[in-house]
Amino acid sequence: MNRQDATGAPFKEMGTGGQVKEPSPEVNSLARSVIDAAGEGRLDLLIVGKLPVELKAVEALAPIHKAQVISYLKATGLQLGLLINFNVAVLRAGVQRVVLSLSRD
Numbered sequence: 260m261n262r263q264d265a266t267g268a269p270f271k272e273m274g275t276g277g278q279v280k281e282p283s284p285e286v287n288s289l290a291r292s293v294i295d296a297a298g299e300g301r302l303d304l305l306i307v308g309k310l311p312v313e314l315k316a317v318e319a320l321a322p323i324h325k326a327q328v329i330s331y332l333k334a335t336g337l338q339l340g341l342l343i344n345f346n347v348a349v350l351r352a353g354v355q356r357v358v359l360s361l362s363r364d
Contacts, residue, residue, distance in 0.1 A: 302331055311340040320344050325357055332359040 304312035311331045315324055320342065328340045337359070344353035 309337060311335065311337060313340070313342050314345065315343065316345045318346060320353075320355065325355070328357040329359060332357065 302311045303314040304310075306312060311328065313324065313328050313331070317324075324342055324344075328342050332338065332340050339359075340357045342355040342357055343350075344355075347353035
């Protein structure tokens, strides 16, 4: 079982509509260049079409990891995402909410 199968299987079993490595058409058509600049341009998880989740297994999260999630949020027009690092003793310590702040003109 590969990473995509392992992460998506629980959501499919629960019927929550989790999509694994399947960017929405809006992501592809509206902001492909923004996402490509952030990495390979593919979300790890998109939960019910509303919550992008980026999964990592690194010693420590770096600012570029948060920037990657922010790029996904901008490209999709969503406001909230999750960045999860599995290389921690307690998983709660590896979960970060990423909120796209609204600009004030």
